Amino acid sequence: MVSVTPNLLWRAGSAYAAAGIMAGAFGAHGLKARGVFADSIASFQTASHYAVFNGLALLLLSLHPRFSAHRFAGPAVAAGTFLFSGSIWALVLDRERFRYLGPVTPMGGVLMIAGYISMAL
Template sequence: MAFPNPSSLWRLGSSYAAAGILAGAFGAHGLKARGVSADSIASFQTASHYAVFNGLALLVLSLHPRFSVHRFSGPAIAAGTFLFSGSIWALVLDRERFKFMGPITPMGGMLMIAGYVSLAL
């Protein structure tokens, strides 16, 4: 089965939504115990929100007869979410080890935007 397809978008969407909820809970409770700054916790929560929102969007997209197999939109939203949220989570958890990921965050954001714009075209 080729990617994208409704089943793969559904699985990715549900995985991102679950990861966002789990990360959000960890960010609200676990990061404070680790002495993480309020600004970093806010960034972690932003990444969690984007994961949930884009996960829900992928779930909806998987139900659309035309866009569930669109060659660009679903993969761009999925990859952008992974890069955007994943890089922020990594940077908050260990900035020194993952400092190379700083420039990846805006690239993920641009991919998400491009994915949504491609749905309108």
């Protein structure tokens, strides 16, 4: 099992923020050229926004004295972001190949929410 450390959370946050920015730029410019419909582009942008927001949250979380070593909060936000944003990106890019990922998106959202709620408890 991977040990959750502030360094791991910092790296995950940095990676998600960067991925979200890059995906957002691609979504704004590259998807239209591929003939992707506006509603799918909006979904792609939503996934990009969530990746950036959660990446920034993980960066902050890594600096917090109590929550940087929390067993559930950081891993839940990181895994939830991967499942939520990653599944949307994959579905927009190739719905036929990744159609089985449809149910993964809400599971990722629930995991992100659970991570944030765990910090409030």
